[in-house]
Structures are given as C-alpha cells and as structure tokens.
Amino acid sequence: MYFTDRGLEELADRRGQEEFSFEWLADQLRTFVDLNPEFETPVERLASWLARLDDEED
DSSP: OOTHHHHHHHHHHHHTTOOOOHHHHHHHHHHHHHHOGGGHHHHHHHHHHHHTTTSOOO
16 A cells, blocks of 8 residues: 555545536645645646546557
C-alpha cells in the first residue's frame, strides 16, 4: 500500500457517495495549489491525466 492510499481511502469513505462536477474539482485543486504552491507540478500532472483519460493511446 502506498502512503497516498490512506488519503484516498479517507476520501472514498467520507465523500464517496457525493456527486460533483469537474468544474468544482478544478476549483478545489486551484485553491489547494494557492495554499500549497509546492504541489503545483503534481496537481498539474493529475489534472492533465484526468483530462486525457479518454484519449487513444499511441
């Protein structure tokens, strides 16, 4: 188990039944980066990965 799995498990347990828009998620990620600028690169990579999930692989 990766260290991040604990946070992901907590997220699923606490908010797993909720629905949200990707606009809401993007706003939350922007706020997170504003408060934690050292995480800008990983958040950017995650956002790009989520945005491209349906792209055909080369």
